Amino acid sequence: MADFSKNLIVRMFDVYKAYGKTSALKGVSLEIAAGDIVFITGPSGAGKSTLLKLLYKAELASQGQILVDGLNLSRIGARQLPELRRRIGVIFQDFKLIAGRSVFDNVALVLEAAGEKPKMIEKKVMSVLRTAGIEEKARVFPPSLSGGEQQRVAVSRAVVGSPRLILADEPTASLDPQSAEQVMQLLETFHGKGATLVIATHNRRMISRLKGREIRLEGGAVGVPEDFSGEKAEEC
Ligand SMILES: Nc1ncnc2c1ncn2[C@@H]1O[C@H](COP(=O)(O)OP(=O)(O)OP(=O)(O)O)[C@@H](O)[C@H]1O
Numbered sequence: 001m002a003d004f005s006k007n008l009i010v011r012m013f014d015v016y017k018a019y020g021k022t023s024a025l026k027g028v029s030l031e032i033a034a035g036d037i038v039f040i041t042g043p044s045g046a047g048k049s050t051l052l053k054l055l056y057k058a059e060l061a062s063q064g065q066i067l068v069d070g071l072n073l074s075r076i077g078a079r080q081l082p083e084l085r086r087r088i089g090v091i092f093q094d095f096k097l098i099a100g101r102s103v104f105d106n107v108a109l110v111l112e113a114a115g116e117k118p119k120m121i122e123k124k125v126m127s128v129l130r131t132a133g134i135e136e137k138a139r140v141f142p143p144s145l146s147g148g149e150q151q152r153v154a155v156s157r158a159v160v161g162s163p164r165l166i167l168a169d170e171p172t173a174s175l176d177p178q179s180a181e182q183v184m185q186l187l188e189t190f191h192g193k194g195a196t197l198v199i200a201t202h203n204r205r206m207i208s209r210l211k212g213r214e215i216r217l218e219g220g221a222v223g224v225p226e227d228f229s230g231e232k233a234e235e236c
Contacts, residue, residue, distance in 0.1 A: 008067070009034040009165055009196050010055060015064030017050050017220075024050040026220040028064070032198060034164065037191055037212030040200040041225070046217040048200035052167045055198070056088050057081060069164055086114055089158030089195070093170035095150045097142040097157075103129070104138040107157045114161060128156045132186055148179025155183060159190045166190065168199040172206060184209055 010032035017025040024047045032038050040048045053059040054066055057073055066073040069087045076084060097106050104125055111121045129135045132152040142150055151171065158166055168187065172180035184206050191197050191210075201207065207214060214225040 007034045008032065009036075009069050010198070011065075011067040012051075012054075013065040015054065015066060016062045017047070017054060017059065018062045024220055025054075025061075025217075028217075028220070028222055030215055030222060032196060034196055035191075035194065037197045037210050038199070039207050039210075039212050039214045040198065040217060041202070041207070041214055042217035042223070047220040048217055049169050050220075051217065052090075052169050052198065052200055055165075055167055056090055057084060082113070086161055087164050089161065089163040089166045091151075091154050091158045091166065091168040091171045093173045095142070095147075095154045097150055097153055099141065099143050102139050102141055103134065103145070103153050106142065106153055107160050110157060110161045124160055125156075128160045129153075131189060132156045133182070146179070148175050148182060151175060151179065151183050152186060155186050155190075159195065162193075162195075164194075164196060166195045166197050168197065168201075170201055171199065172201065172203050180206070 008031050010030070012028055012030050015025055015028045016023070028051065040051055042048055050059065054061055055068055061074070068084065071080070071084055073084070101109070107125045107128065108121050111124060116124070126135060126138065129138055132155060134149055134152050134156070137145060137149060142153065145153065166187070171187070172183055175183060180203065187197060187199070188210060197212065199206070199212070216223045216225045
């Protein structure tokens with residue numbers, strides 16, 4: 001039985017994921033409380049991206065139970081998928097912005113899909129772009145922005161609908177240290193506004209700075225977190 005006194009936003013119970021003959025996750029069980037910061041770490045191929053994909057139902061678990069914000073993912077059908085996705089903001093290493101839409105329109109898309117009124121969309125998008133320090137780039141198209149700016153747009157898009165859960169897959173891996181720092185700051189800001197953060201990363205600096213809990217995956221299973229020493233820090 002789930003312990004609801006902890007206000008869990010994510011619960012995975014004995015989750016397996018296979019891609020054909022490849023076992024990406026092998027019996028993962030974990031709990032994440034609302035308001036937590038959790039880092040998913042582990043070597044390449046350990047299953048970090050797969051775990052995140054299962055949480056927003058981009059992939060289906062082969063076995064096991066996943067609950068996200070009270071929704072049992074094996075029970076929700078295509079009609080309820082938009083409701084799940086509205087509760088989650090996703091950030092990718094390669095930004096995944098739409099090149100042919102302005103910064104404003106990239107961020108507005110989430111609110112348009114949720115049926116918000118144009119006036120409210122304008123207000124919310126500009127507010128989030130201001131927080132991200134890219135308000136003056138609102139009418140610019142993504143290809144003319146730096147990587148750091150593009151990731152700040154991607155973070156803005158992820159948070160504009162005030163999701164309860166933000167999933168980030170290596171959000172600083174393709175950024176220079178200064179841009180990575182800005183993205184970390186931004187994630188910290190939105191955590192301060194109440195979002196739960198689940199971040200797959202190799203960036204030890206982010207882990208020590210944001211002071212989250214670490215869940216380390218090894219070969220698709222939950223292992224023991226590394227004993228981190230600052231001297232061995234990987235930048236990104
Ligand atoms: N779509 C797919 N089809 C087949 N195999 C896949 C697919 N996606 C992932 N895998 C395999 O599943 C395993 C876990 O991959 P995953 O991308 O989740 O690892 P990761 O920890 O995120 O790795 P990295 O740090 O390199 O991004 C790997 O063996 C990978 O090759």
